Amino acid sequence: MIVASFANVLVWAIWVLAAFACLGSGIAVISFTNPFYASLSLIGNLASLAVMYLLLSAEFVAAAQVLVYAGAVMVMFLFVTAYLGNRADAPWAGAPSWQTLGAVAACSALFVEVIVVVGLKTSGRLSHQGKIDSSFGRPHEIGRLFLTDHLLAFEITSIVLLIAAVGGVILGSHSRDTPTKGVQQ
Amino acid sequence: MIPAAWICLLSPLAATLLITLGWNRLSRRGAGYLATLSVAVSFVAAIVAFAALLGDSPNERYHPSTLWSWLTAGQLDFGLRIVVDPLSVFMMLVVSGVGMLIVLYSIGYMDGDDEERRYFAYMALFVFSMLLLVQAGNLLILLVGWGLVGLSSYLLIGFWHDRPSAVAAAKKAFVINAIGDATFALALFLLIQRTGSLNFEVVFTQSIHGSWAINLIALGLLGGAVAKSAQLPLHTWLPDAMEGPTPVSALIHAATMVTAGVYLIVRTGSLFEQAPKVLELAAGLGAITIVMAGLIALVQVDIKRVIAYSTMSQIGYMFLAAGLGAYPNAMFHLMTHAFFKALLFMAAGLVIHALAGEQDMRKMGGLNRLLPFTYVCFAIGALSLAGIPPFAGFFSKDSILAAALDGGWYGELLWVAGMVGTFLTGLYAFRMLFIVFWGEPSGFVREHLMPGSHAHAREGPLSMTSTVGTLAVLTVIGGFLQFANVWTPLTTWLDPVARPLVEASGTQEAVSSILAVALGAAGIGIAWWIYGSRKAAAPRIAWAQNLLEHKFYFDEAYDFAFYRPAVFLATGLSRWIERPLVFGSVRELVQGVGLLGRDTSRLQTGLVRTYVLLIAASIAVLTVVFVAVR
Amino acid sequence: MKGPDVVWYLCVAGFLFSTGALGVLIRRSPLIVLLSLEIMLNGANLALIAFSRHFAQGDGQIFALTVMAVAASEVVVGLGLIVAIARQKLDLDVDKLSTLRG
Numbered sequence: 073m074i075v076a077s078f079a080n081v082l083v084w085a086i087w088v089l090a091a092f093a094c095l096g097s098g099i100a101v102i103s104f105t106n107p108f109y110a111s112l113s114l115i116g117n118l119a120s121l122a123v124m125y126l127l128l129s130a131e132f133v134a135a136a137q138v139l140v141y142a143g144a145v146m147v148m149f150l151f152v153t154a155y156l157g158n159r160a161d162a163p164w165a166g167a168p169s170w171q172t173l174g175a176v177a178a179c180s181a182l183f184v185e186v187i188v189v190v191g192l193k194t195s196g197r198l199s200h201q202g203k204i205d206s207s208f209g210r211p212h213e214i215g216r217l218f219l220t221d222h223l224l225a226f227e228i229t230s231i232v233l234l235i236a237a238v239g240g241v242i243l244g245s246h247s248r249d250t251p252t253k254g255v256q257q
Numbered sequence: 258m259i260p261a262a263w264i265c266l267l268s269p270l271a272a273t274l275l276i277t278l279g280w281n282r283l284s285r286r287g288a289g290y291l292a293t294l295s296v297a298v299s300f301v302a303a304i305v306a307f308a309a310l311l312g313d314s315p316n317e318r319y320h321p322s323t324l325w326s327w328l329t330a331g332q333l334d335f336g337l338r339i340v341v342d343p344l345s346v347f348m349m350l351v352v353s354g355v356g357m358l359i360v361l362y363s364i365g366y367m368d369g370d371d372e373e374r375r376y377f378a379y380m381a382l383f384v385f386s387m388l389l390l391v392q393a394g395n396l397l398i399l400l401v402g403w404g405l406v407g408l409s410s411y412l413l414i415g416f417w418h419d420r421p422s423a424v425a426a427a428k429k430a431f432v433i434n435a436i437g438d439a440t441f442a443l444a445l446f447l448l449i450q451r452t453g454s455l456n457f458e459v460v461f462t463q464s465i466h467g468s469w470a471i472n473l474i475a476l477g478l479l480g481g482a483v484a485k486s487a488q489l490p491l492h493t494w495l496p497d498a499m500e501g502p503t504p505v506s507a508l509i510h511a512a513t514m515v516t517a518g519v520y521l522i523v524r525t526g527s528l529f530e531q532a533p534k535v536l537e538l539a540a541g542l543g544a545i546t547i548v549m550a551g552l553i554a555l556v557q558v559d560i561k562r563v564i565a566y567s568t569m570s571q572i573g574y575m576f577l578a579a580g581l582g583a584y585p586n587a588m589f590h591l592m593t594h595a596f597f598k599a600l601l602f603m604a605a606g607l608v609i610h611a612l613a614g615e616q617d618m619r620k621m622g623g624l625n626r627l628l629p630f631t632y633v634c635f636a637i638g639a640l641s642l643a644g645i646p647p648f649a650g651f652f653s654k655d656s657i658l659a660a661a662l663d664g665g666w667y668g669e670l671l672w673v674a675g676m677v678g679t680f681l682t683g684l685y686a687f688r689m690l691f692i693v694f695w696g697e698p699s700g701f702v703r704e705h706l707m708p709g710s711h712a713h714a715r716e717g718p719l720s721m722t723s724t725v726g727t728l729a730v731l732t733v734i735g736g737f738l739q740f741a742n743v744w745t746p747l748t749t750w751l752d753p754v755a756r757p758l759v760e761a762s763g764t765q766e767a768v769s770s771i772l773a774v775a776l777g778a779a780g781i782g783i784a785w786w787i788y789g790s791r792k793a794a795a796p797r798i799a800w801a802q803n804l805l806e807h808k809f810y811f812d813e814a815y816d817f818a819f820y821r822p823a824v825f826l827a828t829g830l831s832r833w834i835e836r837p838l839v840f841g842s843v844r845e846l847v848q849g850v851g852l853l854g855r856d857t858s859r860l861q862t863g864l865v866r867t868y869v870l871l872i873a874a875s876i877a878v879l880t881v882v883f884v885a886v887r
Numbered sequence: 888m889k890g891p892d893v894v895w896y897l898c899v900a901g902f903l904f905s906t907g908a909l910g911v912l913i914r915r916s917p918l919i920v921l922l923s924l925e926i927m928l929n930g931a932n933l934a935l936i937a938f939s940r941h942f943a944q945g946d947g948q949i950f951a952l953t954v955m956a957v958a959a960s961e962v963v964v965g966l967g968l969i970v971a972i973a974r975q976k977l978d979l980d981v982d983k984l985s986t987l988r989g
Binding site: 076080083084087091094095098099101102107110111114117118121124125127128129130132133136137140141144145148149152153155156171172174175176178179180182183186187190191201202203204208209213214217218221222225226229232233235236237239240242243244 | 889902906907912922929933946955963967
């Protein structure tokens with residue numbers, strides 16, 4: 073009982089930490105002017121998310137998150153940031169334009185709506201958590217699902233990745249013509 | 258008989274179509290010969306129909322023939338219908354006979370004109386239209402012929418279309434005729450409403466209920482007749498119509514089209530008799546026109562205009578007769594007038610042709626020795642016009658005047674007007690003759706008279722002289738068709754169709770004739786005194802001269818009363834209604850669409866952030882909507 | 888082990904999503920916009936995993952993995968575009984890249 077309640081408290085504590093880290097790093101990403109700092113904040117965001125996935129018994133996804141996102145995607149981001157240099161733009165500087173106000177309003181509205189829908193509309197249905205067995209979230213379970221129920225998604229995803237790779241190469245290659253002076257409209 | 262009637266009608270139409278389709282493949286002369294031939298065929302066919310009709314007993318002389326049902330609407334049914342009866346055959350003979358002579362004359366007169374083919378096509382069209390009018394078996398086909406005749410008149414008056422005066426004259430003629438056509442059509446509508454048909458048998462045998470209805474019908478018909486026959490008040494187009502070639506003036510504006518009004522009144526006599534006040538109005542208008550036109554003719558200097566006003570005046574006589582109910586007299590005068598008026602026009606045409614197109618009488622003079630044949634024919638015509646025996650005009654005009662005496666106090670009043678008219682006729686006719694033909698040849702004549710070895714060549718080609726001669730002969734003998742109460746074949750012939758309401762007695766005839774001849778001779782004498790022997794100068798009364806030269810200011814009055822308000826209204830409507838409302842609305846629409854497009858394109862800022870913001874905002878709103886709806 | 892209810896996770900996911908959206912709308916540098924986009928995707932992923940756990944079905948995790956793969960490919964293309972724009976010496980400012988203006 074006490075062990076159970078201690079485990080519960082532990083889970084809750086980890087959850088609170090991870091959640092705050094997640095939220096904090098999210099705000100940090102959109103607030104930093106330096107893109108390098110913003111990228112690093114995103115890495116922190118991804119890590120905290122991985123922790124939360126673990127709390128939700130999705131071990132494979134947590135691992136994939138760290139490997140793919142933090143390991144590959146963010147590395148790409150950092151490469152490009154290094155290539156571009158320190159081009160900064162100050163998002164909160166100056167008087168708030170109607171664009172900023174509109175954005176804040178829209179996003180707060182979205183957040184409030186999510187809370188409202190989750191809280192009011194789904195109250196009855198979200199009370200019973202399902203029972204999971206030991207293979208939930210394991211790699212072989214994921215693999216089985218991918219190759220049986222969701223084979224189409226699996227194949228299409230591979231095509232998408234291929235296209236992205238080809239596109240990346242083309243976009244990054246040197247063009248044959250001399251680069252024209254940038255046309256500013 | 259029926260096939261003959263159809264051939265008579267359709268032959269000139271065939272000529273028109275052939276000339277139009279053949280055009281350049283036909284030589285100019287060829288078109289002329291074709292047109293003349295077609296009218297000659299019509300004339301022969303008319304004679305055949307006449308002969309066949311003679312074979313019938315008088316009560317059976319009525320043969321309608323329908324080609325097909327032309328217009329059906331509910332219970333109304335109007336067919337392409339012609340009728341062969343004494344009145345229509347009489348008119349057919351006059352129209353095709355005189356028409357044939359005039360078209361033949363045109364071959365010589367219009368020789369050398371570039372557009373001869375168009376001329377002969379129009380002339381054939383006109384003859385067809387006039388025959389359609391007189392042969393019509395119901396009032397609708399009559400109206401069709403009526404309209405077509407107006408159209409041909411417009412086309413022929415404006416034949417020389419590079420002359421602005423000719424174009425204006427054609428328009429004027431057409432517009433005034435259109436007024437008559439409108440009243441005619443309105444009368445027909447009323448008639449259909451009352452009787453349900455327009456066939457002659459139905460319409461002329463029924464009595465129309467309601468005095469206002471029959472009066473309106475008669476008034477409408479009279480309006481059409483007045484416009485077509487150039488009587489007061491719709492007379493202003495006839496003098497201007499002299500802009501057309503002389504044969505046109507002879508055929509359309511002397512012999513045939515302008516007499517259509519008289520024909521109409523005689524044909525629809527039974528309707529008019531139910532509206533006696535309108536008949537009296539017709540006679541009155543005729544009488545006023547006789548005097549007025551005669552006065553105006555006294556001051557005209559254009560040879561054709563004198564003859565035009567003379568026509569107006571003589572048709573006044575016919576209206577007078579028809580208005581009093583003396584139908585055979587009116588038709589008799591119609592026939593003799595066709596002869597001598599066409600003769601006068603064509604003789605004047607010989608003069609004009611010889612002087613290379615000059616029409617001003619003041620430049621002429623002394624042509625009696627230079628153009629003797631023309632002089633003789635012209636003199637015959639003028640004597641007939643003035644009513645001197647034994648020429649045709651005497652018989653017909655006097656029959657009208659005598660019949661007027663039988664028409665009560667109103668008839669006697671009109672008789673006085675007719676007598677005044679006779680005096681004026683003698684005066685202006687011989688004024689014209691003396692000015693043009695007597696005296697010494699003027700300078701103009703000496704310069705411009707066509708050179709020729711002898712007079713005959715100057716007078717014009719055979720086509721012109723032979724036809725004029727034929728008409729002169731007809732003018733001499735034509736009068737003997739009817740004489741007083743003694744010898745009345747025409748009255749007997751027309752009796753089944755048009756029974757006269759008034760008949761002059763022997764004494765009335767004698768008195769009237771003697772007085773008329775005396776007055777005519779007096780007019781001739783005064784003309785000789787002033788213009789012939791130049792013993793006295795013409796009296797100059799300034800205000801009278803002005804009044805007559807301005808044709809009693811009718812043109813100015815119509816311009817003020819009708820033309821100016823119409824133009825004012827039209828410009829007002831154009832400026833205040835059409836431009837802002839119609840134009841403006843279209844323009845506003847265009848501008849509005851443009852503005853809408855421009856403003857909508859402002860949404861495309863090209864800024865990604867704006868687009869995304871809009872998407873986010875829309876999602877926020879839509880979520881609320883979906884959640885609330887659930 | 889009882890932990891927070893799925894509702895809590897959903898709130899976090901919602902907050903992440905809104906924050907990411909705010910970042911996309913506010914920032915002018917395309918690079919940062921891409922980063923914010925990643926945050927949004929992660930928020931969606933969290934919601935998917937949470938529901939997968941709640942309903943004890945692995946489908947949510949499959950979906951999340953697919954989202955991750957697509958996000959990765961999208962980042963590749965996006966970064967390639969940014970590099971190309973930078974190579975053309977254009978300003979890396981979303982507001983200035985408005986040639987498609989109507």
